Amino acid sequence: MREILAAVLMLLGSALALIASIGVIRMPDMFSRMQASSKAGTLGVALVAAGAAVFFHAVPVTSRALLIIVFFLLTAPVAAHIIARSAYLMRVPMWEGTLMDEWRGRLTAEETGEKPGSPGSDLAS
Amino acid sequence: MTALPLAVLSPFALSALAPWAHARLKHHAGWLLAVLPAILTAFFGSLMPLAASGAPASFRTPWVASAGVMFSFHADGLALLFAVLISGIGTFILIYAGGYLKGHPQQGRMFVFLLLFMGSMLGVVLSDNLITLFVFWELTSLTSYLLIGFNHEQERSRRAALQALVVTGTGGLAMLAGFLLLGTAAGSMELSEIVEKGDQIRSAALYLPVLILVLMGAFTKSAQFPFHHWLPNAMEAPTPVSAYLHSATMVKAGVFLLARLTPALGGTPEWEASLTVFGAATMLAGGALALVKTDLKQLLAYSTVASLGFMVMLLGIGSPYAVKGCLVFLTAHALYKGALFMVAGAVDHETGTRDASALSGLRTGMPFTAFAAVLAGLAMAGLGPWLSFIGKELALEAVLGGGNLWLTAVTVLTSASFVTVAGVTGLRIFSGPPSAAPKKAHEAPLSMWIGPVWLAIKGALLGLMAGKAAAFLAPAVSSVLGRPEQMKLALWHGVNAALGLSALSIALGAAAYIGWDRVRSAGRLGDTILKWGPDRLYDLSLDALSALARGQTRVVQSGYLRYYLLAVILTVMTLAGHALYSRGEPPVMVSTVPVTAYGAAVALMIVASAIAAVLLDTRLGAIAALGGAGGGVALVYVMYGAPDLAMTQFLVETLTIILFVLIIFKLPRFARLSRPWSRVRDGLISIAAGGMMAYLALVALHVDLHPPISSYFAENSVPAGFGRNVVNVILVDFRALDTLGEISVLGLAGLGAYALLKLRLSGRKAV
Amino acid sequence: MENLLALVIGVLYAAGIYMMLRRSLVKLIIGLALLSNAANLLIFTSGGLVPARPPLIARGESALAAPFADPLPQALILTAIVISFGVMAFALVLFYRAAEEAGADDLDRLTSTDT
């Protein structure tokens, strides 16, 4: 039983990770890719860790698994946030289907260096 | 006999005091310093009876015994003859130098060098060990370099000094090789033993190489054609130097060496042929060129070249007559040539010119000098009842005895040339009406005329007291011939062919003297030839060497780092590949650890990352790819049981990325800089190199010559190291020294990076 | 698996060497990093591969049970990794300063000190 639970958790977790990576490949712009990776990736690893905890069924392993999960839950969103923020400030191009941008409007021209018609700068450094 | 090495070393010791003496006494120091060589002359003279009795003084102590080098001296007749000449003439040279360089700021150094040279020269002639001899031999080259370049601010002096050093030094090195072979062939490094083993050496397989190499040394030192050119050029030196080194002593070192080795190497057709041919060629070249020069010192220098050729030729003939002739002539030559050089120097010093065609009538202004000059000139011409006359007679006798017509002709012509030169230097400039020299001629100071006068008189006296001379020279002749030899010298041998030839040569010489101006204009041709002579060759070869050096350096040291890297890579590939190819490589076996799907995927990721790092044209992309490769490697560590490694790898990888990111901001972007073909070339090379490393890894994996020592760690880690993580126990205990070094590296790297960022001496960006 | 890892090592070496042969300083240093990874992996592989048996002695035991990953190459590699990290950090700063002094990333501009 425990074996099966562990197996399911791990398979589920790795499947999520796979989905995250497919999302990272498939999604059209950086922000939506990030949506995929930051959620599915984190949960995927967390599930795998949980599977390991179940499998070993011992306090040290469980605490380690918990630690992994906590670390990921703590760091992944922060990482996603800072990347997204920097990318936005860097004016990474957004998908053409994007509906609105309430931030750009509130940034002063000086802050963004808005130049009429300037495309996203080349980030391929 | 410890006095012998002390005698040789005493000039060295004195040279250390010379600057002090000069500082106290100024130019008078010459007189004081000359006391030593005077004493030495007496000392060496006093050893002569020992040598004559066949039990010469000798001294031997190990120097570098393990390499067969002894510090040994052997004062036989030949050595003493030279030693007496060196110290005797040296006495007057020191005195002369005191007057000649009066007031010169570097006169003290001249004394130092002269004394050093004297000691070296004494060492050359007295050494018994081949290597000791070579040491002193090279020291004479070195000191002569310093002496020739004494007027060091002039380009020409420096060139002449270097030329002398290069020519004699090259010969010296050849000679060293020859000596080593000779030592092997003879089974001893001691000359006194080598000369006993002549037959053994002459029949050895190494004989010819030994002969060639030793002759190289002797010929270059003694300015034999075609190495003669350095000697006339060396006349850039101050006159005391020319008089001492380039007439009386150093140039005779080669002759000395040949004489010394005659019992060991002489007597074979090779020996005879090479010595007579080179000697004769030198005589001709020197004699002819001497006629066309007007500079007094050049004149004398070329005639010295011819004289040296003469001596070499006589040694080549090797008959008792020839040897006697050689040594008598050598002694006479040392005396009169030294005197004539000093005369030339005095004239130059007092009148400001050495141009023989512009000088005349100096006898009234410089009577003592003129006296010496006439005496010495007569000796050179072989006219008076002097020692040189005896020498010439003996030599002619020997040449006639050899029966070689060519040699006879050459000898006569050269003698004629001597007559002419003697006339110009000893007579022409002193006779006739006084010329308009740059300076009004005055008699030189005592220090400058006492030498030539003494030497000239000595030459004359020795001729007149031929018996004494014979007694003096006999031991030397015995040394050269390798057996005791009776020696009788007489001025008058009766009318014979030799006398006839002598007269012929004098007549020819006198004719040339009378028509000197015409001879010179005819000799212009010789000058043009000279332009393409060995001197020119020397320049050309230096230029060629220079060009070769520059060209090679441009290729090898191109400045492009990637070529250097290519050199390293290609070297290791060639060496390792050839080793595998020629030494038989072990076969590659198949894997023993099964491939897992995820393992393969990880491997694929590393490969993909590496390729991506190469192909990506953005810096951070490449760095990210590098991170991917590093992560993949970490996963390999995980899969094969190395958690510590995996952690370290990840941490290091991440920190490296952080550092990159912090710094990349300041680095320029990638640009495609290299050309396509170089990319292809580099690509092929890197693939080959990678393939080789992969192959090596595989082969090494399956060659297990011995089981690893790790089981020890596995067993002792807990009981003796008190740790269950074996890797860590290795790091902090079993192999803590590695770790100590490693953190030192780390610490230094940190400090270095810090210092590099904070210390900017170029001032580009002050912090 | 060894064959596969040998291939990986080969590729890492090839990539590292190729990168080092470029004219760009940044590529040079990336090449160096790849090269040190390759060397480490080479040591690891030629020391022998043992899956999943880290050289850790279980609590209460006194020695490692027979199949275990050789700890010595691991210790060596760990040392080598740290050394190459230190060297890399220094080299990075050095290259940055060099690019700053020369005003370019191009190695071909850095030829003045030879000959």
Added chain:
Amino acid sequence: MTLTEGTAANAAAISLLVLAVSMLLAFVRVVLGPTLPDRVIALDLLTSCAAGFMVAYSVRSGNPVFMDVAIVVALVAFLATVGFARYVAKRAEQDR
């Protein structure tokens, strides 16, 4: 064979493969870019997957020691991302 057997171990082997493939896919995005933030998030995902890989490998090998490595990875991957983000932000400031 030193690897463990059983349902969970087999599942772990499968998840190992799946995670490795995820890593490869994420790596494709690292290569493709096109912008630096794209690469960074892909790399971030890649390291997450690597952490997962280690956890799964612990199960596969029956040795929980590799989970410690995963903790380190989890902690440190964040640092790399922050570093990159910092760079991107600097670039953004500079471009402004």
Added chain:
Amino acid sequence: MFAWNMVLALAWAALHGEFSLTSLSVGFAVGYLLLALLVRGGLVGESPYTARFSRAAGFIAFFLWELVLANIRIAYDVLTPRHHMQPGIVAIPLDAKTDAEITLLANFITLTPGTLSLDVSEDRRLLYIHAMYIENGDPDGLRTDVKNGFERRLLETLR
């Protein structure tokens, strides 16, 4: 402060794998030392802490649910060939005041469906988020969702 120290002690014990008095007290001591160090360095100020475990538990349950939902939705979008999303950047007014509140909120928003925190405005009154699914192009609905769902629950838990 004490609580954070306790957490460190627990983490220590967890890492050691044995929840004994010894490991806990050693962990506490280590944690105390580190924290003392950090406080002197000015890193950690005093942070208000009152145990509200029940509310916290409720919040965690809610959050986990949201997390699962988020993943399903993302998975759906990733795995189906068409993009269903209607993305945009929306500003959300903040009631949260302290750094910790804002940070936690932002993190939870990032971890939940279709939203990703981008930045907090200078005056800390607005949180910009990137949202994947702005229904009908109306950001106000989203704003209400976030404010009533997450922020309220979070603040209740924390305060």
Added chain:
Amino acid sequence: MSDLILSTATRFLMPLFLTFAVFLLLRGHNEPGGGFIAGLVAAAGFALYSLAYSPGRMLQLLRVGPRTLIGWGLLLAAVSGLPALAAGTPFLTALWAKLHIPGLVNLKVGTPLIFDVGVFLTVVGVVLTVVVALQEEED
């Protein structure tokens, strides 16, 4: 880069990093870990702080200059080998003592552990030296 979320998160993460580092250091003799890894983790923590706040703030927090840390680390590591010399055994020979405080600690303490601490300090010092220098360079 001043970022509210990052800096707040860092405040929470830093203690975790450091705790984990000390943990790795102390148990490194028995489980994966040790001076290097611990040092790198600790340095990563400080580096994170430095990135999130500023190098100056980080140095304030560290209080000892990173270069001094290098010096002390090297000193500790080198000196840990010296007692062995005094005891007449070869350099770096481990000396162990049982540290036993009832109910609290039951450890073997030896010079290799001191050595490991030296390694730890050096690693922290080096990484921070470089990171700080580079960051200051950027500004």
Added chain:
Amino acid sequence: MSVLTVIPVLIPLCCAVASLLARRSIRLQRKLAVAGTAALLFAAIGLMTAVLHHGVLCTQSGSWPAPFGITLVADILSSVMVMLTGLMGLAVAIYSLASMDEARERSGYYPLLHMLLAGVNGAFLTGDLFNLYVWFEVMLIASFVLLALGGERAQMEGAIKYVTLNLMASALFLAGVGILYGMAGTLNMADLSLKLRDTGHHGLITCVAMLFLTAFGVKAALFPVFCWLPASYHTPPVAVSAIFAGLLTKVGVYSLLRVFTLIFTQDIPYTHTIILWAAGLTMVTGVLGAFAQNEFRRILSFHSISQIGYMVMGLGLFSPMALAGSVYFLVHHSVVKTNLFLISGVAEKLGGSFELKKLGGLYSSSPVVAGLFFVVAMSLAGMPPLAGFVGKFILARAGLEAGQWVIVGVALAVGMVTLMSMTKIWGEAFWKGSPGTALPQPPSRKVLVTLLVPVAFLAALTVLTGIGAAPLIHVALRAAEQMLDNSQYIAAVLGEGMR
């Protein structure tokens, strides 16, 4: 007794750490620099005496028995090299007092210097192949920093080449160690020697030997992988150039000597012929390179290469006499080349430049400096009775005994060209009249004396080891015997008691 083998590493290490901790007080660091190097020299002399009297000494660091722990071994070769380190260290430390600028002193010059010495000594004394790598790296990183310290443009350019090529060599070295461990399962050199002894013509071992040859060849600056040396040696401050010239390449040569006498002796006709070829080509290319140069220190750098050829030639000939020649040459060249670099610094201080064109008149203005240079330069050129001659003589003799005519011819000819380029410096910098450009402020008397004390000391040494060559040659011969018959070494390392 065996503690003596550790002391030469510990002293500089501790001095480095102490200087590091005392980084605010330059005065203290200076005192420590002189005192530390003097102590090192003293310890080296002690070690030397002990080794000469008691045979090979070793310490099993950590008390772990030989093939398992790291053994520090001092045979005669090692102790000679350690002695050299002490000498060069002391000379350069004293010289640095007067020549190093304060900015560099503040930036950690002294700790780096000590650390360099520690690394060099570690490399000389270790009996473990991987440990050798570690000490190599200590030495390298210290030299990297010393080379780049100051950050002038030329330094940067030189450093990049130096760093890159040496790292490449290190990577090769590391790979070689790894493969060797994979095959023989041990790292202790004595143990390796035993375990590889009977393998015969094993392609893989020869191949690994070639990896080591290349790796050490780069460090020793052998043809064709020497390019880093001329690119970098002339760029740092003089004291740094001097210590580099004296010690760094020597470590490469030492390693070659060690490895190719102890470990890779299975296939001597093959490996050592290659070494001999490399030696000959190194001599020629080096000396030609020098001939093309017109800058004081560049000439010296290129000559370093050609002289390395001589040292390696002895290894290639592989006879007692030849190896003794190598050892002797190592000593001679360290002393002389260090000194020449030091003199180049004095010349620069007096004449304002390293460019021969811009120098001149030093013979008249500074006869003492000129005299010292002449003696030392002639020693380099192999003029008797100075040390250079003795070294060349022994090698030539060994070469002739081995029937290797070509290499002897090359060696002698190269000596001639060396002489020519020494006279070039002499002619241009000393004999030639002053070029009339503005001269720098001449250094104060105190500074000049401090600069000249080590120079004179080393010059006296080269004269002494030339005229009084016998003791040193005796030692060199004993060292060579130990190298050729390594049973003593192996017994000392492996035969000692277990823990």
